[in-house]
Amino acid sequence: MIMKKESYYDLVYYITSKIPEGRVSTYGAIADYLSLGSARMIGWALNQCNATGNGDIPAHRVVNRKGELSGRVHFNPPSKMQASLGAEGIIVKDNRVENFEDLFWHPEELDDK
DNA sequence: TCTTTGACGTACA
């Protein structure tokens, strides 16, 4: 992470906005990369971002460890999350990302490049 | 200041 002293939610915004199209990440991976210490912080940050109407944050690409769309209910409307993922070529079945392990994206990819 | 809650994760039975 190149950004310095930013609030934890700013870091989450940054990472989330950097998730490549057609890929997904998890709360745990982001929390671990940002050393937030808890995946709950990710959800909280995204909750704020969604509540404030930050449509620039592709929060729909962030799922839980199982690849489930755990936070779809927090979207407006909830079905938008799956619709957005589907529009990017991500198959969502029963609130879960198909081929999740293959589509999984880790924040470390940013450092590599 | 204390308590509750939360888009989670891991451990254990």
Next chain:
DNA sequence: GTGTACGCCAAAG
């Protein structure tokens, strides 16, 4: 696979 318990830390009441 399911259910329970705990940790994690910030925001809201």
